[in-house]
Amino acid sequence: MEEYRHLFPDLEEGLQRELQEKGRILAVKAGQILLQSGQNIRNTMIVLDGLIKLYRENDEGNEFFMYHLHPGDGCALSLICDRSFKVSSVTAKAVTDSVVLVVPLEQTENWMRQYRTWYHFVVGTYRRRYEELLETIDHIAFQNMDERLEFYLRRHRAALHTNVLEITNTQIAQELNSSREVISRLMKKLAEDGKVRLLKSGIEILKL
Amino acid sequence: MEEYRHLFPDLEEGLQRELQEKGRILAVKAGQILLQSGQNIRNTMIVLDGLIKLYRENDEGNEFFMYHLHPGDGCALSLICDRSFKVSSVTAKAVTDSVVLVVPLEQTENWMRQYRTWYHFVVGTYRRRYEELLETIDHIAFQNMDERLEFYLRRHRAALHTNVLEITNTQIAQELNSSREVISRLMKKLAEDGKVRLLKSGIEILKL
DNA sequence: CGTCCTGCGTGACAAATATCACAGGATAGC
DNA sequence: GCTATCCTGTGATATTTGTCACGCAGGACG
Numbered sequence: 001m002e003e004y005r006h007l008f009p010d011l012e013e014g015l016q017r018e019l020q021e022k023g024r025i026l027a028v029k030a031g032q033i034l035l036q037s038g039q040n041i042r043n044t045m046i047v048l049d050g051l052i053k054l055y056r057e058n059d060e061g062n063e064f065f066m067y068h069l070h071p072g073d074g075c076a077l078s079l080i081c082d083r084s085f086k087v088s089s090v091t092a093k094a095v096t097d098s099v100v101l102v103v104p105l106e107q108t109e110n111w112m113r114q115y116r117t118w119y120h121f122v123v124g125t126y127r128r129r130y131e132e133l134l135e136t137i138d139h140i141a142f143q144n145m146d147e148r149l150e151f152y153l154r155r156h157r158a159a160l161h162t163n164v165l166e167i168t169n170t171q172i173a174q175e176l177n178s179s180r181e182v183i184s185r186l187m188k189k190l191a192e193d194g195k196v197r198l199l200k201s202g203i204e205i206l207k208l
Numbered sequence: 209m210e211e212y213r214h215l216f217p218d219l220e221e222g223l224q225r226e227l228q229e230k231g232r233i234l235a236v237k238a239g240q241i242l243l244q245s246g247q248n249i250r251n252t253m254i255v256l257d258g259l260i261k262l263y264r265e266n267d268e269g270n271e272f273f274m275y276h277l278h279p280g281d282g283c284a285l286s287l288i289c290d291r292s293f294k295v296s297s298v299t300a301k302a303v304t305d306s307v308v309l310v311v312p313l314e315q316t317e318n319w320m321r322q323y324r325t326w327y328h329f330v331v332g333t334y335r336r337r338y339e340e341l342l343e344t345i346d347h348i349a350f351q352n353m354d355e356r357l358e359f360y361l362r363r364h365r366a367a368l369h370t371n372v373l374e375i376t377n378t379q380i381a382q383e384l385n386s387s388r389e390v391i392s393r394l395m396k397k398l399a400e401d402g403k404v405r406l407l408k409s410g411i412e413i414l415k416l
Numbered sequence: 417c418g419t420c421c422t423g424c425g426t427g428a429c430a431a432a433t434a435t436c437a438c439a440g441g442a443t444a445g446c
Numbered sequence: 447g448c449t450a451t452c453c454t455g456t457g458a459t460a461t462t463t464g465t466c467a468c469g470c471a472g473g474a475c476g
Contacts, residue, residue, distance in 0.1 A: 056342060056349070064349045076338070089342055112327060119320060126334055130284070133341050134264060134297055140348045141264070141272045141385050144432070168453065177349050179434055184455060200442085353463070376423065387464055392425060408472090 004048045004101075007072035008121075015115045023101045028094045035075070035092035044108045045075040050098025051159060054090050055175065065152075065175035066090065067132045068159045076129035079108065079122050095160075148176055149186050150208055153196070157205050166202040212256045212309075215280035216329070223323045231309045236302045243283070243300035252316045253283040258306025259367055262298050263383065273360075273383035274298065275340045276367040284337035287316065287330050303368075356384055357394050358416055361404070365413050374410040 005016060025048070028034060034045065037057045052069040069075060075092065111118040139148050152172060156165055169183040176183070187203070190196045197204040213224060233256070236242060242253065245265050260277040277283060283300065319326040347356050360380060364373055377391045384391070395411070398404045405412040 056345060058346060058350050060350075062350055064345065066345075089339060113321060113324065116321065126338075130334075130338065130341075131297060133338075133345070137264060137272065137274075137341070137345060137348065138266060140345065142266050142268075142270055170453070180454080181435080181456080182433060184453095188455080352461095378423065388424080389426080389465080390463060392423095396425080 004071075004099075007048065010117055011121065012115060012117045015111065015118055018107070018111065019101065019103070022107045023103045026100045026102050028098050028100060030094050030096050030098075032094045033091060034094060034100065035078070035090070037089060037091045041078050042105060044078045044103045044105060045092075046101040046103070047071050047073050047075075048099040048101050051095040052092050052098060052100075053095050054092050056090050062177055063091070063174055064177050066136060067129065068095070068155075070159070074121065074125045076126050078105075079125055145176070145178055145182060146186050146189070149183065150190070150195070152176060153203070153205055154208050157208070163205045164199065164202055165205070212279075212307075215256065218325055219329065220323060220325045223319065223326055226315070226319065227309065227311070230315045231311045234308045234310050236306050236308060238302050238304050238306075240302045241299060242302065242308065243286070243298070245297060245299045249286050250313060252286045252311045252313060253300075254309040254311070255279050255281050255283075256307040256309050259303040260300050260306060260308075261303050262300050264298050270385055271299075271382055272385050274344060275337065276303070276363075278367065282329065282333045284334050286313075287333055353384070353386055353390060354394050354397070357391065358398070358403070360384060361411070361413055362416050365416070371413045372407065372410055373413070 002020070008016065008019075011019070023046075028050075034052060035041070047069045049071050052075075054066045054069065054075075056064045056066055058064075069092075077090065108118070112122065139151055143151075149172070152175070153165065156167070157163060169187060170180045172178075173180045173183045187196065187198065191198050194206060195208055196206055210228070216224065216227070219227070231254075236258075242260065243249070255277045257279050260283075262274045262277065262283075264272045264274055266272075277300075285298065316326070316330075320330065347359055351359075357380070360383070361373065364375070365371060377395060378388045380386075381388045381391045395404065395406065399406050402414060403416055404414055
């Protein structure tokens with residue numbers, strides 16, 4: 001935990017110690033699921049290293065990408081769970097190998113009243129996630145697939161800090177709730193426009 | 209304020225008094241805008257009477273309905289604003305004549321640490337709005353217009369406690385970010401299926 | 417009464433997206 | 447090398463939704 005302190009510069013000293021004492025550090029492999037839709041929430045999760053993606057699933061197995069969690073980010077849902085409502089409605093999956101800090105909900109509820117900086121952390125987290133969800137809604141509601149695809153690529157470039165995304169059209173189609181063929185065609189157009197280059201195992205983003 | 213106490217049965221005595229002392233009661237007419245997209249947030253708003261709708265707007269003037277606030281509901285966005293981020297990204301408009309309690313943000317931040325029940329109120333509010341947003345996303349992402357229209361009608365019936373919605377197809381089209389003609393056709397089909405009856409100034413919901 | 421406005425209904429058409437069918441290329445395992 | 451598997455590209459076609467053009471009905475108001 002000591003090595004992750006820099007992620008939480010705003011948390012006060014006592015809280016830093018408590019995080020260390022009460023939290024359990026969990027390493028997860030890429031692809032592993034941290035929180036399953038429908039599962040009960042008993043712990044708050046904070047990402048320490050790696051990248052986690054959150055997505056919504058429906059009954060027919062369709063899924064829909066919501067947003068990423070980066071080191072220092074807390075999982076909004078699990079941050080403010082209270083006793084009355086504890087079922088998760090989203091799925092969290094590790095994109096890369098990741099490290100997560102897990103804290104029992106009983107702790108965090110105390111912290112909320114005890115530490116002003118924890119309150120700010122939670123509030124800030126929720127606010128950002130909420131805004132990000134709104135942005136997502138904007139895109140589904142107002143934009144066409146081509147624009148949404150570009151946004152998807154930009155977002156993933158930013159999240160992974162790389163211009164080369166090792167990702168298949170099939171995966172993209174799933175996360176945008178579209179179909180592989182559509183993504184394939186749009187991607188071809190992006191390539192023609194010189195915005196991306198199609199590599200044999202991935203996509204290089206040139207200018208977006 | 210005294211007359212609205214029953215809306216907050218869970219808030220502790222001292223907090224009830226503070227709400228009364230520090231809050232300002234505001235009456236708004238149907239159609240009036242309470243919170244404009246892009247506007248700064250300085251106050252927390254809690255609905256005491258009437259019905260408020262929240263919607264998202266984009267640059268081209270398209271809008272998109274998000275959810276309703278009923279008496280007893282707080283505006284999630286304004287509840288957890290902190291100093292760092294104060295611009296609203298949604299618009300709030302009174303659907304019917306309404307009454308709203310307005311409390312300066314400085315107050316509510318104190319309450320958060322002072323009153324456990326306030327903390328629960330905020331957490332519960334945020335949680336519900338978040339879930340509602342997710343539900344909305346589900347509908348745009350996974351469903352066709354006909355299903356979304358039915359959902360829209362059910363939601364509004366529940367919010368207004370009536371089977372007769374006095375609303376034009378044009379309005380519905382706007383809130384679903386569709387077009388009048390599409391809604392017109394779908395509505396006709398709903399009528400043929402016996403699910404609604406088209407009145408001369410509105411829609412009667414029969415079985416949905 | 418005319419005329420202006422707003423909302424509705426509808427046919428024809430266009431655009432976006434989904435689906436189906438099929439073929440080829442790469443690769444891992446035997 | 448053979449085969450199974452996964453990903454891709456692409457044409458043909460269906461479905462859904464949006465857009466355009468038009469006419470009609472009713473209410474407000476001079």
